[in-house]
Amino acid sequence: MLTAAITFLLTAGGVAVAGLRARRRRFLSATRWFAVALLPAGLYLTGLFPLASTIGREFADWAAKLVFDPRVWAGIVLLGVSAVLLVTTRWVGRRGAVETPAERPAAGAAPERPAVARAAKAPKAPEKQQPGKRDDGLGDFADIEEILRKRGI
Incomplete structure (x- = not known):
């Protein structure tokens, strides 16, 4: 019963403030x-x-357990x-330090011919760059x- 009275008093107060805002011709504020x-x-309703x-009580119980229960701290660790x-495996994988299964030769696979192996492992020739541009691996950056350098930033 008390909850109903409080909620409807809050609603009535808000409607009264909205009416005052509308009276001052601030219709957008009145609508809000x-x-x-x-x-x-x-x-x-x-x-x-x-x-x-219920959600508030459960959250309070969870927070109390978070602070005082060692099992929770073990879970956080x-x-x-x-x-x-x-994160580390993602970072190391991007750096190319980990050999993927596709790069490893199979145990029963036939050895590659030396000419093919040299051709496959030969580094690609770098593309000619336009003067004034450098390729540091950043691409669009x-x-x-x-552009920022031209504007003096």
């Missing part, structure tokens, strides 16, 4: 106040206030280790850097 004023009544109360391992 009216929209916000309808929220408490809508939450009460749909029964979401008990749900919010495991999640951190997992994240560090995933080099263009952005050049």
Whole structure:
């Protein structure tokens, strides 16, 4: 009963403020106040206030366990280790330090001919660059850097 009285008082107060804003010809602000004023009544009539109360209590219980329970801290440590391992393997994989299974020769595969092996492993000739442009592996960032340099930034 008290919850209903409070929610409808909040709604009435918000509608009153919206009316004052509309009276001063601030219709956009009045519309916003009216929209916000309808929220408490809508939450009460749909029964979401008990749900919010339950969520708040459960969150408080979880936070208390987070601080005082050693098992939770062990879980946090495991999640951190997992994240560090995933980021590290991604970083090492991008650097090319890890050999993928496609790069390794199969155990029963026939050995490659020396001429083919040399041709496959020969480095590609670098493309001719335009004067004034350098290729540092950044791709589009080099263009952005050049634009910023022209503008003096």
